[in-house]
Amino acid sequence: MAYIIDGLRSYIGIENSMYRHISAEQLGAGVLDRLAERTGIDKVDCIIAGNAVGAGGNIARVMSLSTVFGVETPAFTVDMQCGSSLESIALAAAKIDAGQADIVIAGGFESSSTAPKRAYNSNHPDYAEFGDEWYKVAKFMPGTHRQTAMLEGAELTAADEKISREEMNEWILRSHRLAKEARDKGVLKDIVVSVTDGCDKDEGIRDRMSEKLLNRLPAILENGNIITAGNACLTNDGAAFVILCSEKYVRENNCEIKGEFIDIAETGGTPDRSPKSCIAAIEKILKRNSLSPQDIDVYECNEAFAVIDVLFARTFPEQVSKYNVFGGALAYGHPYGASGAIITLHALRALELKGGGYAVCGIAAAGGVGSAILLKK
Secondary structure, eight states: OEEEEEEEEEOOEETTSTTTTSOHHHHHHHHHHHHHHHHOOOOOSEEEEEOSSSOOSSHHHHHHTTSTTTTTSOEEEEOBTBTHHHHHHHHHHHHHHTTSOSEEEEEEEEESTTOOOBOOOTTSTTHHHHTTOOBSSOOOBTTBOOTTHHHHHHHHHHHHTTOOHHHHHHHHHHHHHHHHHHHHHTTTTTTEEOOSTTOOSOTTOOTTOOHHHHHHOOBSSTTOSSOBTTTBOOBEEEEEEEEEEEHHHHHHHTOOOOEEEEEEEEEEOOGGGTTHHHHHHHHHHHHHTTOOGGGOSEEEEOOSBHHHHHHHHHHSGGGGGGBSTTOOHHHHOBOGGGHHHHHHHHHHHHHHHHTSOEEEEEEEETTTEEEEEEEEO
């Protein structure tokens, strides 16, 4: 089995705000160095890091070379878009279970502020449509490349499921309220770290978010009427990592266990209805582990859109009190490559406060892919 013994995340910044001149690899390196400083661990078998909109070229290795882990530590990058760091954690656990490693750092890092501009090569079939125009959002399905694909997916899902703005408003307000409460009480202070001077808050939390404000927000899409800047998460910068170890490493080093990694489940669904994949992955992991929804003590979902919150509440109505208890991405934000590790850290903290139990973390990713992990403390 693989055990999580520690982890940290950065404060989460809004695109082009407090981290606007800090690259993704600098953000990630900052968290890794502080994690090493806190734990005294500066030698690991591998670093696995998710990243969605960075420069490519094995950016995880570029990041790790700027840390105390140095040239001797191999590192590789995972790109599953929003699900990248959740998959990184699962890959680390798999390496440990297979006997290929005793200690691995896994998570992710992202900078929307410094994401490179991309353009099609003139030989590419899509050049005829795009020409030399640069794009920021990748292509997530064959035959179409629209910068608004994820927003359109949320709009279509809301229309399919007859989800109104009013129904989503309740979840937006809840997310900001719970995030504010967690911040004010210092509930997350042991898992959040400043990586640079003056950047010491989660920028997205709105203390005075109100239904009146939400009702005034216009629809984002030209032909839409549901998805707004309130019920869709912001684009963000941030990093988060956890340390996973084998039972042997834990025993020999007398480590405190924060949680046990049990399983991961992935699902594939309709690419233009990607928000639905989060719930599908949760249902799959529960079934495979012979668990009922009631057996889970903590649920953490990456609420990239409030549509996901509504789908969770409709699917698991009796579990709402266990869901995103510190607020979610609608308040904190969604640094794509780091979000899976962020919700993992929040879930482990919630389990700690509950005195143990099971946690499920779910995430919907671009292209209609969903992932969910099962943790135990």
